[in-house]
Amino acid sequence: MSIRPDLLAVLPQLVADQVRVWLPHLATCKGVVGRIDLAEVKRLGIQAPAVLVSRFGARIDRTHAGPHRQYLIDMAAFVLTKNVIGLDRNDAASAITQALLAQLPDMDLAVEGVGEASEVAEHSLITTDVQKEGIALWAVTFRLRVALAGFPEAPPITPQLYVGWAPEIGAAHEADYELVGGQT
Numbered sequence: 001m002s003i004r005p006d007l008l009a010v011l012p013q014l015v016a017d018q019v020r021v022w023l024p025h026l027a028t029c030k031g032v033v034g035r036i037d038l039a040e041v042k043r044l045g046i047q048a049p050a051v052l053v054s055r056f057g058a059r060i061d062r063t064h065a066g067p068h069r070q071y072l073i074d075m076a077a078f079v080l081t082k083n084v085i086g087l088d089r090n091d092a093a094s095a096i097t098q099a100l101l102a103q104l105p106d107m108d109l110a111v112e113g114v115g116e117a118s119e120v121a122e123h124s125l126i127t128t129d130v131q132k133e134g135i136a137l138w139a140v141t142f143r144l145r146v147a148l149a150g151f152p153e154a155p156p157i158t159p160q161l162y163v164g165w166a167p168e169i170g171a172a173h174e175a176d177y178e179l180v181g182g183q184t
Contacts, residue, residue, distance in 0.1 A: 003113040003149060008055065011073065011144070014109050016053040019077060022103050023096060026051055028080075036078040038130050041137065048135065049092055050080040051100070061145060070115070072143045077104075078125070079138040093136035097122050100140040115145035 004010065012031025020029045028050035034040075036052055046052070057074035077100050081092040104117045125137040162177040164170075 003147060004111070007111070007113060007146065007148065008058070008073070011114070011146075012053045012055050012075070014111060014114075015075060015077070015107070015144075016051065018107055018109060019051050019053065019100070022099055023051065025049075026096075028052070032078075035076070036080075036137070036139075037125070038127070038133060038137070041080060041133075041135065046080055048080050048082040049096060050078075051096065052078040052080070054078065068147065068149070071146050071148060072118075073146055075117075075142050075144055077140045077142075079136075079140065081136045082134060089134070089136040093138050097138050097140050104140065104142050113147040115147075117142045117144055119143045 010031075012033075014031070016029050016031045020026065023029065026049050027047040030052060032044075032052045032054050034054055035056060036054065054076050055073055056076060058071050060069050061072040062070045079093050079096045079100070081089045081096065083089045084092070101120055101122060104120045107117050120140065120142040123139045123141060125139055130137050161180040163180055164173060164177045168176045
């Protein structure tokens with residue numbers, strides 16, 4: 001198995017690309033670094049509706065023989081909406097977070113070393129200051145199981161079949177055996 005050497009760096013964008021497939025009408029959908037709060041929203045000038053996917057932590061989950069480790073990567077999909085004619089920002093945010101809650105547990109990024117999402121949860125990030133700005137800010141957090149190093153490639157096994165004739169069988173007659181399909 002060959003794991004991308006930049007897997008942690010590109011993981012938020014890989015998830016954002018999948019979110020874009022589920023929610024193609026988002027104005028903004030991209031991977032970012034770190035957590036999103038009101039100050040960051042203002043600094044980035046994000047077009048709403050938006051989903052910003054971030055990775056913000058990791059820990060060893062399991063160690064297998066070898067040793068081969070699997071990690072749980074803490075991720076968040078930050079949802080930002082604004083009021084538009086005919087759609088309240090909170091209703092829009094709820095629709096987006098509902099889609100994320102429904103889709104993330106079954107997400108398959110088709111990337112070597114990236115497993116399933118677990119512990120999917122929704123969190124309100126709405127504060128008085130966020131409300132004053134006329135936006136809704138939510139996060140859907142989840143954990144992705146990943147491997148950061150692949151298993152070494154196993155050497156190829158070349159099966160060989162030998163035939164012996166009774167009564168000349170067993171360890172004492174090993175030289176009498178014949179290779180089926182070729183010479184030794």
